[in-house]
Amino acid sequence: MQQPAQPFLPLEHVSHNCRSARFSHSRYWVRLFQTVTVLVCMASTGTAAQSSSADAQTLLRKAQASLAAGNFAEAIQTFEHARRLAPDRLEATRGLLLSYLEAGDLAPAVTIGRSAVERWPQDAQLHHWLGLAYFKTGRNEQATEELKRAEQLETANFDIHFDFALVLLSEKQYPPAADELQKALKIKPSNALAHVLIGRAYQNSNRTLEAVEQFQIALRLDPKIALGHYHLGFAYASLGKNHEAIAEYEKEMAHSPENPDLVYELGHSLLETGDWKSAVVHLRRATQLNPQNAESFYDLGKTLLLQGDPQSAIPALRRAIDLNPRDPSPHYQLARSLDKIGNVTEAKQEWQRFSDLRKSQQESGGMATGRVH
Incomplete structure (x- = not known):
């Protein structure tokens, strides 16, 4: 069998970096050599580019798998x-x-x-x-x-609107946050968390009835959504519907029994309904879960006093004063407690502090709390 003809131009004459090789024949052969060199360079470059692209694609698939796996x-x-x-x-x-x-x-x-x-x-x-x-x-x-x-x-990306709303919520820009969440919900109306967040934005914009509606929608979509019942309970409480609030807080307690805000709000609503015995249990627990919450100590002291235990109320009220010395309300309740145990001298001092703080608030136009003493 006749052997196939050898290539006219041996490949060793073509440098690997695609620079022109020299050849020592006539001008014709030089031109031919140059043409072949260019073609070989183009083939080599194309093959390398294809190889590099294939390698990159393989790496991208591997990287995406690692990202999806959390690695x-x-x-x-x-x-x-x-x-x-x-x-x-x-x-x-x-x-x-x-x-x-x-x-x-x-x-x-x-x-x-x-x-x-x-x-x-x-x-x-x-x-x-x-x-x-x-x-x-x-x-x-x-x-x-x-x-x-x-x-x-x-414009039609749910995640962008949602994340922008998170930034606005962190800045307490509640109306524009609600606008962003409305845009997000037009794209994904079944997203329960977005309904919770727009409810929070409404709640903080004095649109409580709309907030209630959004929290209810969120819970229909996902009955186990984190803090859904808590936020609905808080909205009910702000409307004065404390029994409804208690029902929602108790549902949330099944999922988050150690949440100090939840435990406090449940205790506070129980206090508002006159269930002082149950309120004391939750308020005392709230002070243990978050010893820096002045409201928990204030409500605990107030409830103990209402129960007829001024002696136990005094340390809780003193702690509330330590945590928030500009609030007049604990001084009011402490003065009453001291009067109840016959400590008239200290009671007078607390009445005076209460009066001074209230006067200071009225002169500055501020209010430490919106509570009725």
């Missing part, structure tokens, strides 16, 4: 490797930014995010995640700027 350190390492192989791959930079964000490693998240939005200024997701990184580092002004930009680029 953020491995995801970061793999996305970084993919980005070095393919620096123009947007998904590599996106993945790296998200991995740092999920890992809570916020300094590199901000650094990568800032350079990424400069390179891809029209990418909503990069602006979104950079905004989150700013938010988590307490830079809410920059977070707002990035999230607004993300919204402009992608």
Whole structure:
């Protein structure tokens, strides 16, 4: 069998870095050599590019799997490797930014995010995640700027509206937070947490009836949603519906029995309904769960006094005064307790402190609390 002809140009004459090789024949052969060299270089470059792209794609799949599994350190390492192989791959930079964000490693998240939005200024997701990184580092002004930009680029993204609402809620900007959550709920009306958050925004904007409606919707969607019954109970209590509030608080207690705010609010509503015996149990527990809450000590002292135990009320009321010395109400209840045990001298001092603090409030136009003594 006749052997196939050997290639005219041996490949060893072509340098691996695609520079032109020399050949010592006639001008014709030189031109032919140059043509073959270019073709070989193009083939070599194309093959290398394809190989690099395939490697990067494999790394990206591996990195995405690590991110989905919560292995953020491995995801970061793999996305970084993919980005070095393919620096123009947007998904590599996106993945790296998200991995740092999920890992809570916020300094590199901000650094990568800032350079990424400069390179891809029209990418909503990069602006979104950079905004989150700013938010988590307490830079809410920059977070707002990035999230607004993300919204402009992608108006129908639930997560962007939701996360922007979180920033606004943290700034106590309740009406604009409610606006963002309304936009989010138009996209995903079945998201229970968004209903809870818009309820909180309404509650803090004196739109309590609307808040009640949102909390009820959230609980229909997810009966076990965290603090759903607590927020509904608080809304009922603010409407003076303490029995309804107690029912909701007791449902929440099944899930969060050690939550100091929940235990306090349950005790407070029991106090308001006149169930002093049950109130004392929960209020005493509230002071144990959060020894820095002046309201728990005040309500405990007040309830003990109503039960006819002024001696036990006194230390609780003194603690409330220590925690919030500008509040006149504990002085009022302490004066009454001291009078009850016959300590007239100290009682007069407390009556005077109560009077002075009330006068100071009236002159400054402020109120320490809205309670009736």
